[in-house]
Structures are given as structure tokens and as C-alpha cells.
Amino acid sequence: METVNPLKPTEPRDRKLSIHVVTWNVASAAPPVDLDNLLQLDNQDPNLDVYVIGLQEMNCGIMSLLSDTAFEDPWSSFFMDVLSPLSFVKVSSVRMQGLLLLVFAKCQHLPFIQILCAKSTPTGLFGYWGNKGAVSICLKLHGYYISIINCHLPPHLANNDQRLEHFDWILEMQNFEGPDIPNILDHDLIVWFGDMNFRIEDFGLHFVREAVKSQCYSDLWEKDQLSIAKRCDTLLREFQEGPLLFPPTYKFDKNSNNYDTSEKKRKPAWTDRILWRLKRQPHTDSCTPRLPAPHFSLSLRSYISHMMYTISDHKPVTGTFDLELKPLVSVPLITLMPEGLWTMENAMLINYSLTPDFPSSPWDWIGLYKVYINISDIPETEDQFLLCYYSNSLRSVVGISNPFKIQPQAFLEEDPLGEVQPRI
Template sequence: MVHIVTWNVATAPPPRDVSSLLQLDTSCTNTDMYIIGLQEVNSKILNFISDLAFDDPWSLHLMDILAPLNYVKLSSIRMQGLLLLTFVKHQHIPFIQDIRTNYIRTGLFGYWGNKGGVTIRMSIYGHMVCFMNCHLPAHMENANQRLDDFERMLDAQQFDDDSFGNMLEHDLVFWFGDLNFRISDFGIHFIREAINNNKYNLLWDKDQLNAAKKKEPFLQGFLEGPLKFKPTYKFDQNSDVYDTRWKTSLFGLNNKKRKPAWTDRILWKLKDVSGSEAKDTESDFEQILKVTLEKYTSHMSYGISDHKPVTGAFTLQVISFMFIY
């Protein structure tokens, strides 16, 4: 079982209790690997310099919790406020190989790392799997820029000594983070009324990412679980109440609030092998990787940020087929 977490933590330190976030409060915990993608980790210059010399507070806190449960920190990669952590059960370590990490900046035309992606790829029991934690541009009107940035990351993200042309040549890619896609057209009152009545389906067609998946070729094949949980942005801190703050403009105070949105997402894509070259006739077996989403949800109890964390639990299964000639 692979458990993926994405959370924009808004520079806050880690909460003391992360049991629900890591599914440690369930009666049977069978997670083999944790992939934890954080955005807006405190990246003030003094904090960042300290984190270069020592593990950051989030890494230390999670390691204190997971190490006694026989998890090993496989990797940690950070680019300013973006942090990607990988923890693996000890018994799987011999079967995880070819680990590579990298990052790509997209802020300020590629010169600043406040936006972009941090990535780890590895061979898991013989299958190449890639995980990318992203923080894409904010605001309703920047949907096209979000799409452009992600398409560029797919093409440009490379690893040392890499034989892959781009990310999509891996057997499996997970894409997650604060993707910042919004709900278009509908007004704030309609959106909140739909949420209050648990009629999330009324909002799905106007979700910018759902709309883009229907027309953008580079998003074809990316899958996501149903959005059957509340939009995860924007909340008042330490509450489950959507944005009530008055904003300050050049002309004084106004009551324009942010519309709720599913900014925090987890998607995945399996490599399309239908058009690949014919199988090597000297091989009698083909191993197929199957991915099953077990749970996709948000965690409303955490209030340190204006975002709520989102988790996805996935079963990865290797299926062998024998060919008879």
C-alpha cells in the first residue's frame, strides 16, 4: 500500500498529532510506503539555511513517529517551500533501487523556486515509478499558466544518468500537490450552497482541472478519484469555516472572499504500452503493474493552514502473464 499526502501547510510547523493523516489511527495499518508532499514549508532565509544543515522540522517530526514503526526515510528533497519526503517499511528497502531526485523551478520565468515541482523516481520491485509534488500558480485567471507549467515540467524534468526522455516514460507517474485549479463560472454563494448540501457533483464540470483533462492531450490518461469531499481551500485558520476575512485593497477594506476550490489533488497515470514494440520473443513472461485507488479523501480536522490536507491510498500489484508460443 502506498499512502500519498499533499498539504499546503502555509509555513506552519507540524501538528503534534498526525495519526489521522498517516492512517495510524486505523485498526489495521498496512502501509508500505509514505509519499508526503508539502507546499509552503517555512522558507525564510534563516529557516532554509538551518534546514540545509539539519533536517527540517517536518522531516524530524514524521521520522520520530514512523521510525518506531519500522519505516526508513528513503529520501528528502526540498526546493524552497516545496518538500517531498519518502518513508518505506524496512523490509522493502532491498527491492527499491535506482533512486533519483530532482526539481524544476517555474516561478519568475524559471528563476525562482516558489512554484514548480520536486520529484523522486525509483524502481519498485522492477517497475519504474515517479512521484512529483507540485505547487502551481494561484488565482482563477491563471488556469492556462498552470497547464503550461505542468506540461513543461513533464517534458523538462530529467534525472542524473537518465535514459528516460520524459516523466511519462516511467511505468507509473503520480502527480500531486497544490495544483491551484479553481471552480469557474459559479459564484461563491452557489458554490457554498452546493457544499453545504453535499452536492459536490454540481461543481465537478466547472472544476478547471476536470475541464482541462477533457481537452488537453498531455493530460490524457491521468486518473483521479471522485471528488466526494469538501473543497480543501480556502479556510480560516484553526477552523473548518470557509474564508470569512475581509481583504485590504488600495481603496480600503472590501468583503471579496476566495471561492472554495479543490486546489489540492492527487492524480496518477500508467504508461500506455498498447503502441509499444512487440515483446521480446525470448521472454515467456510479462509483468503488468496494476494500480487500485483504495481511498481518496481530505482531513478536515487539521487547521494549521488555510488548506486542508488530502490523502490517497493506493494498492500497487504486479501481475505476471505467461505467453505460450
């Protein structure tokens, strides 16, 4: 039998995380009542760790923007209300006019997610207006660099060159602040999605509709502008995409599954896409192919559209991925737990420890949060709580305690920001 030396550090085990990416041009509509199919919540065992949700054409009228500035926008509130009872936490968000990008993660992953930057890149009106462009979030996950980009590129069949120019411009503008953040092309993973507005060339309206009706999609792939560009553009070729085995997602009559019956009668097209790019190792010689970085791989589990949603002239598209990695960071920077029994009758003490290289700050804080559970899945129990350590320097939660209970007589006070804090 093999013995383990307790003094020798153990090699971190490979981890597998499931990521669900959503892209949807919502055409200024409010959230529908039920989005379970979109979020895979109607699946008996979705087994998801991270949600990445990107919307385009959210309502960005003056009154709506003013309201969303003062309060959470309706879509963000909806996703938070649905996902928080399932132990998901919103780790970051960024909005630019009609573009919104949200990242949710299971709470146990928070100590290993560091948000590095969230930014907007407008491309409308020569870069001065955000009706088109991209919003992006750069983060570190278990020590790996990941960039997430939600975009809305120029419309219309004839503007393909402009779309490709905007694609290059958005990529070029991802110059993240911070001395230790590498160039985006050196990130381990780029997930790029949105309403890219690429169309189907050459074929006429009736041919395209008949091909869609008979599900002869292969006839249309050859004339898809993005597929054509990927064959010609060296950088774009490095982005991967799943097979387009679902009907074109644009353009539909609202509140129906009928393609455009207006006077314009726009051709169906796969405008809504999800791409990804893994970091490549440098060439060792001219005969050696470029391979993904070791101990870090991404596989596509599903790539589908959701025809059941009719609030928009676009159908939403989702991609579900399995990310396998060997953690570069496998131990939380902070470990913490409540000290003793927490009640109103005694002082509420916290015991925590820091790793030697942790950049502590006087502006760090520890918050007390109620754990929300899905009552339909498990029997109702007493309330449980978590302690979370937030690092101001790293702008992230870097430590979470195990769930614990507070005796019923404990007195808790809610602060003006809505965060529950113990009165000591």
C-alpha cells in the same frame, strides 16, 4: 501430487504493496502534535508499505532555510520520529524552498527500491525562482520505473492557462540523468500531486458555498478547471484521479473549519489533488485500446480530505493505493548475515554474497543499525540489530540481514554521522 524441480527457477509471485500519498499546503505552519489520522495510524490495521509525503509552502524564510540546511527541518524530523518506530525508513527526500517531498518505506522493501534521481524544477520568475514549481523523485521498485512529483502551481482563478503551461513545463523537464533511465512518459507509473491551484469557474461565491453546504458536489465538478482540462488535453487525459467526494480543501480561515471570511472571500476550490498515470502499451492496430502494462496495476483504496487539521488555510488530502506487480527483481542483490556470536570478546565478522551482475564498488559500505519497535504493541525485548549493505553505484540499500541480537557486553561505537558501527 505435483513435484517441484529444485534446479528450475521458480516464477516470482505477484506482490501487493499499499502506498499512502499525502499532499498538504501547510502555509508556513509548524507540525501539529498529532498526525495519526493523516498517516492512518489511528486505523487498527493500516497495512501500509510506503508513505509518499508532499508539502507545499513550508516556512522558507532566510533564518528557517539556514536552520533547515544545517539540521533536519521540523516536518521531516516529525515524520521520522513517528514512522521509524513502525519500521519505516526514509529512502529519499528533496526540497526546493517551500516544497518538500519525502518517501518512506518498510525496511524489508529497501533492497528492492533503487533511487535513480531527485530533482527540483522551479517555475517562478520564468524558471529562476522556486516559490512555484515541482520536486520529484525517480526510483525503481522491483525493477519498475516510478516517478513521484510534488508541485505547486500558480494561484488565482484567471491563471488557468498558466497552470496548464507549468504542468507541461514540469513534465518536459523531467529529463533524468543516466543512460538507462527512459523518458518519464515511458515510466510504469507517475504519481503527480500537490497544490495545483485549479479553481471553480462561472459559479458565484454564494452558489458554491451552498452547494458545498448541501454536499451537491456534482454541480461543481463540471466547472472544476482541472476536470475541464482533462476532457480537452490529450496528455492530461491519461492521468487518473479518484472522485471528489470530499469538500473543497481551500480556502479556510486558519484554526477553523470556516471558509474564507476575510475581505477577499475567496471561493472554495479543490486545489489539492492527487493524480496518477500508468504506462500504456503501444497500439497494435487502430481498433485495439491502449491498456496498462501487464503484471503492473494500481487501484485506489481511498481518496479523502482531513477536515480536523486547522493549522493552514488548506486541508490535507490523502490517497491510499494498492499496487499489484509481478517483480522483475525478486531477489536482493546482496545477502548478508553476521558470522558467529557478536560480542566484545571476539571479532565481528560478516558473511555476504553478491549476485553475478552486481556493480560492486570500493565505496560500498555495510552499516549496523538498531531495530526500533513499537513497545506498546509487543512485549519489551532485548535490543535487536540489522546489517545493511549500501551500494555507492546504485545509491541505495541493496541488502538487509535478518534481525539479530548482540550480547550485552558487546561494545558499539557511534560515528560522527550518527550511524552505529561495530568496532572490529
